[in-house]
Amino acid sequence: MTRPQSQTPEPPAYPGIVESTEEYRFVERLIPPASIPEPPRHQSYPTPSGWQPPKGKEQKPAGLSKDHTDPPPNLPYFIRRSRMHNIPVYTELTHGNRQMTLIRKVEGDIWALQKDVEEFLTPLIGKMPVTQVNEVTGTLRIKGYFDQQLKAWLLEKGF
Amino acid sequence: MLLIRAALGGRGPGLGLTPARRALSTLTGGDLGSQEQALTTGLPSPGAVPLLRRCELPVPVHRTPVQAWVESLRGYEDTRLGLADLHPDVFEVPPRLDILHEVAIWQKNFKRISYAKTKTRAEVRGGGRKPWKQKGSGRARHGSIRSPIWRGGGIAHGPRGPTSYYYMLPMKVRVLGLKVALTVKLMQDDLHVVDSLELPTSDPRYLSDLFRHRCWGDSVLLVDVDEEMPQNIVSAVSNLKTINLVPAVGLNVHSMLKHQTLVLTLNTVAFLEKKLLWHDNRYTALYPFHLPYSDFP
Numbered sequence: 001m002t003r004p005q006s007q008t009p010e011p012p013a014y015p016g017i018v019e020s021t022e023e024y025r026f027v028e029r030l031i032p033p034a035s036i037p038e039p040p041r042h043q044s045y046p047t048p049s050g051w052q053p054p055k056g057k058e059q060k061p062a063g064l065s066k067d068h069t070d071p072p073p074n075l076p077y078f079i080r081r082s083r084m085h086n087i088p089v090y091t092e093l094t095h096g097n098r099q100m101t102l103i104r105k106v107e108g109d110i111w112a113l114q115k116d117v118e119e120f121l122t123p124l125i126g127k128m129p130v131t132q133v134n135e136v137t138g139t140l141r142i143k144g145y146f147d148q149q150l151k152a153w154l155l156e157k158g159f
Numbered sequence: 160m161l162l163i164r165a166a167l168g169g170r171g172p173g174l175g176l177t178p179a180r181r182a183l184s185t186l187t188g189g190d191l192g193s194q195e196q197a198l199t200t201g202l203p204s205p206g207a208v209p210l211l212r213r214c215e216l217p218v219p220v221h222r223t224p225v226q227a228w229v230e231s232l233r234g235y236e237d238t239r240l241g242l243a244d245l246h247p248d249v250f251e252v253p254p255r256l257d258i259l260h261e262v263a264i265w266q267k268n269f270k271r272i273s274y275a276k277t278k279t280r281a282e283v284r285g286g287g288r289k290p291w292k293q294k295g296s297g298r299a300r301h302g303s304i305r306s307p308i309w310r311g312g313g314i315a316h317g318p319r320g321p322t323s324y325y326y327m328l329p330m331k332v333r334v335l336g337l338k339v340a341l342t343v344k345l346m347q348d349d350l351h352v353v354d355s356l357e358l359p360t361s362d363p364r365y366l367s368d369l370f371r372h373r374c375w376g377d378s379v380l381l382v383d384v385d386e387e388m389p390q391n392i393v394s395a396v397s398n399l400k401t402i403n404l405v406p407a408v409g410l411n412v413h414s415m416l417k418h419q420t421l422v423l424t425l426n427t428v429a430f431l432e433k434k435l436l437w438h439d440n441r442y443t444a445l446y447p448f449h450l451p452y453s454d455f456p
Binding site: 028031032033034035036056071072078080083107136137138 | 219220221253255257437439440441442444445448451452453454455
């Protein structure tokens with residue numbers, strides 16, 4: 001089909017401004033979340049970084065809802081996980097040479113926990129461990145660095 | 160030590176309770192010792208008290224919700240309409256009186272600006288010339304008539320200019336202060352949960368007579384969620400001095416301690432639980448929370 005010669009090519013009509021918010025998704029995916037997610041379910045525990053969930057959450061199959069958690073260990077105290085789902089045992093060093101281990105977030109009978117910690121640590125040191133119990137804040141402070149042993153011991157107990 | 164053990168709340172609701180709360184736990188069938196979550200399945204038996212509110216947010220495995228009676232302001236005898244479950248991480252935290260003190264003192268002092276100012280010897284008018292020569296006059300040696308030891312002289316170490324006593328406690332400390340205050344109010348039987356703040360009349364005398372009849376104390380703090388509250392209660396409370404009405408965002412430790420009784424609606428309880436429990440599971444702020452995050456608000 002031949003174009004009639006009287007028709008000159010006209011410049012294209014000005015399309016106007018088109019606002020598109022489609023590209024904002026590249027910004028939205030960079031905005032960080034504010035709340036800490038639940039850790040995903042792994043095939044085997046401990047994970048390559050050494051993390052292990054509390055006993056109640058380990059043996060659940062993937063499809064089961066949150067209502068059916070295992071009961072917590074049958075002890076007079078309970079040690080909650082930190083907000084990053086870790087065991088709340090920390091080391092402290094003051095005056096350059098004062099080494100302490102701190103167990104935080106203890107609920108229930110702290111003195112029973114102190115007795116159990118004493119029984120656990122006495123064969124490791126050879127003498128009675130020096131401990132300080134703070135009932136108001138729910139913390140137990142032990143002289144010396146025992147964080148790895150205490151973390152493993154608490155994991156065994158199921159906290 | 161026994162007192163602290165009682166207050167810390169052991170594994171079940173049987174420990175560390177006032178007689179009123181122990182009676183509550185036996186009324187709902189006594190199954191609160193089980194480690195299931197607050198969401199019970201199945202209908203309650205006809206003889207049991209109805210559970211009007213369950214916790215929406217998940218309760219930790221080793222704790223059970225604490226319960227309170229739901230009452231109503233519509234009639235004099237509208238007490239004990241049902242039970243409401245309250246989240247233990249908001250209404251049953253360890254009683255940290257030191258944190259209550261910290262937050263109350265912070266609330267009092269962070270707004271303070273003291274405007275006291277005195278003039279130093281440099282600012283007092285005059286006093287540039289040596290009053291008499293150093294030696295020979297028989298009097299003590301002085302350099303200016305406005306030094307601090309002179310009458311009418313400047314003040315040596317006085318208050319200097321407006322001083323601000325502003326400081327901020329960490330957000331989590333302030334949140335924990337609110338939780339501890341709510342816990343203390345509940346445990347001392349000064350917290351009442353109401354289904355809503357609707358009144359039959361807008362007479363202030365009805366409200367004060369109702370509170371006197373129910374022995375709710377001299378001063379009552381009523382808390383609702385939004386700023387729009389039923390007109391009856393707004394007009395009734397506006398004429399009363401010791402009964403005050405605040406929205407839930409205006410709840411603070413000083414007001415809770417100043418008023419003898421605290422009255423929350425069911426919606427307020429849900430709002431407070433949601434807001435206060437969010438802080439237990441959040442990352443530390445990369446930038447202020449009033450800027451957008453992907454899942455907040």
